Amino acid sequence: MKNIIPYGRQNITDEDIIAVVETLKSDFLTQGPRIAEFEEAFADYCGSKYAVAVSNGTAALHLCVLALDVKKGDKVITTPITFAASANCVRYCGGEVVFADIDSETYLLDINNVRNLLERSPKGTYKGIIPVDFAGRAVDLEAFRKLANEYDLWIIEDSCHAPGGSFEDSNGEKQICGNGKFAELSIFSFHPVKHIASGEGGMITTDDKDLYEKLLQLRTHGIVKGDEKYQNSIEFAQGVEESQISNLKSQVYPGWYMEMQDLGYNYRITDFQAALGSSQLKRADEGLERRRELASQYYEAFKNSEFIKGQSGEIDGHAYHLYIIEVDDRLGLYNFLREQNIYAQIHYIPCHLMPYYRDRGWKEGDLPYSEEYYKHCISLPMFPTLSNEEQSFVIEKINSFYAGS
Numbered sequence: 001m002k003n004i005i006p007y008g009r010q011n012i013t014d015e016d017i018i019a020v021v022e023t024l025k026s027d028f029l030t031q032g033p034r035i036a037e038f039e040e041a042f043a044d045y046c047g048s049k050y051a052v053a054v055s056n057g058t059a060a061l062h063l064c065v066l067a068l069d070v071k072k073g074d075k076v077i078t079t080p081i082t083f084a085a086s087a088n089c090v091r092y093c094g095g096e097v098v099f100a101d102i103d104s105e106t107y108l109l110d111i112n113n114v115r116n117l118l119e120r121s122p123k124g125t126y127k128g129i130i131p132v133d134f135a136g137r138a139v140d141l142e143a144f145r146k147l148a149n150e151y152d153l154w155i156i157e158d159s160c161h162a163p164g165g166s167f168e169d170s171n172g173e174k175q176i177c178g179n180g181k182f183a184e185l186s187i188f189s190f191h192p193v194k195h196i197a198s199g200e201g202g203m204i205t206t207d208d209k210d211l212y213e214k215l216l217q218l219r220t221h222g223i224v225k226g227d228e229k230y231q232n233s234i235e236f237a238q239g240v241e242e243s244q245i246s247n248l249k250s251q252v253y254p255g256w257y258m259e260m261q262d263l264g265y266n267y268r269i270t271d272f273q274a275a276l277g278s279s280q281l282k283r284a285d286e287g288l289e290r291r292r293e294l295a296s297q298y299y300e301a302f303k304n305s306e307f308i309k310g311q312s313g314e315i316d317g318h319a320y321h322l323y324i325i326e327v328d329d330r331l332g333l334y335n336f337l338r339e340q341n342i343y344a345q346i347h348y349i350p351c352h353l354m355p356y357y358r359d360r361g362w363k364e365g366d367l368p369y370s371e372e373y374y375k376h377c378i379s380l381p382m383f384p385t386l387s388n389e390e391q392s393f394v395i396e397k398i399n400s401f402y403a404g405s
């Protein structure tokens, strides 16, 4: 193939472009009606009560730990097989990241390892857990919720890989990622490699009204508006002289008034990004269906291949952000595919072995399943516009690499 086949790629249609252009011609570039529309549609899609759109997935994570009041020294558990931001958000607040190993079958944070950590320390040692719906495979949040309740922990579900993904609960009911039923907060990213692209963008979903309001405030500098919320007096707000107070005509806060009550950030998304997000969201199910079709085609192609070390069959609810296989001679395969213009990718270099986290005491051998997984994993091209022809080319090249060795 002449064209490069990446591991993931956005799909922008004429409809998307029209939605963005219309917004650019409107009165609002930011903080306009498209944001609220996107939030509402996304909450609907996940089945949560509230959604807060933000500038990117990392900002979403940061706002979550702020809203949950993570402080210096607070210990939070997450997986090392994730994008660094899942862990880094804890560090933004001075908290301590405690990585727990993955399950070598699902590649997800292993609840048994989390339980072991919790059992080994006095209650209150840990504040929360950040499980990741890695590759699009949903974490069993019902089980994590039960464990979290035992130890009084919060849960932030990092669902960047899994919009539309789901797990089956103990009653056999489908629980959609980010539906607000198990995690305090769930987060999503709209980076172009993710399912829904808005350029940069992110979303937080929740069923908790207090957290929702806190997030809105922190997203815009910690500023609140609304008479019933103000802490300063009306007299102060009106700016009248002390001597005039008794002459006050109106007992209302003036129109310009607002208060910064907390140290927040500017983590807003723009209106035209939200317009793109909403337009993309309309096609999310279609994209998901195609991802599942491609996954099943990969599975059929490789199910009897001896060079593949680990590969799961069809998994209900998997959103297939990534299609990962584990192979021997991963480096050789990666380089060979590059020569064929197939840009497979590795997800992820274990977070705990990044120099930043090594400096904080993590070392090789700490999390053996994650480290072993890293030596073999490779993510094959997986995106809705990948054609069957392109996929067959990828499969053929992988087979030919191992046939020659």
Ligand SMILES: *Cc1c(COP(=O)(O)O)cnc(C)c1O
Binding pocket: 056, 057, 058, 059, 082, 083, 085, 086, 132, 158, 160, 161, 188, 189, 190, 191, 200, 201, 202
């Ligand atoms: C992409 C991603 C993020 C960060 O999202 P950005 O929008 O790039 O900031 C966080 N966690 C996971 C698992 C991701 O894949």
